Amino acid sequence: MADLVYYVAVTLDGYIADSDHKLDWLMAFPLGDDATPYDDFYRTVGAVIMGAETYSWILENSPEAWPYANVPAFIVTHRSLSIPEGKNITLVQGAASMVAAQARMAAKGKDVWLVGGGKTAALFAEADELQRLFITQIPVVIGAGIPLLPVSKVLNLKPVTQKVLKSGAVELVCDVVVG
Structure with a gap:
């Protein structure tokens, strides 16, 4: 079964965007050639889910x-x-489990990228529909903004890989442990 993967960059203080939904802090940060290439990740993706703000x-x-x-x-x-005309985009609402099932079917065996934002990711995490986090933590503090994953319950994570990049960023891949 395809996993729902929350692949996102986050500040050291836990924000995926600033209070104005801007990513200047991320765009100004060079990850370097030892970061996992975006194209490598994207090849594993068969569908995407995101919230209206994203x-x-x-x-x-x-x-x-x-x-x-x-x-x-x-x-x-x-x-x-x-x-936009000609795009394979579907507006959905309803239970996270139903949306996840629809996206998994469309992904045809590949993973589903939960693009964001944080509230949307939390919706799927709280419904036990989020299987993996792929987080790149950028060594910058912005003080306020859009939180990474504002859940109302404890999420237990099992680290899969962790890599400190030459830039000082940290790539962390964790599985979400249910139960």
Whole structure:
């Protein structure tokens, strides 16, 4: 069965974006050639899930090209959002388990990337639908912002790999332990 993987960069103080939903702190940080290449990760992905805020941010900041054109995208929202013509994007709502099942089926055996944001990732984590975290922790403190994973229950994690990069960033892959 395909895993739901939350692949994200985070500040040392636990934020995935600043209070204005900006990623300047990340864009200014060079990871270096010892970081896991994005393309290697993306080859494992068969579908993506994201919340409405993340979807809107991507459309605003990448108006020339939808970055997930070759995989189905599921946008968790209660709002009516516009979808660029010809894109494989589905607006979904309902239980996290139903959305996860729909995305897994569309992923055809590959993993489902839970793109974000933090509240959307927490929704799936709290429903025991999140299997893996792939976090790149950037050594910067921004003081406030959008939290990594604002869950209301304890998540037990089993480290799979941890790599300190030459840049000072840390790549951490953990499995979520259910039960």
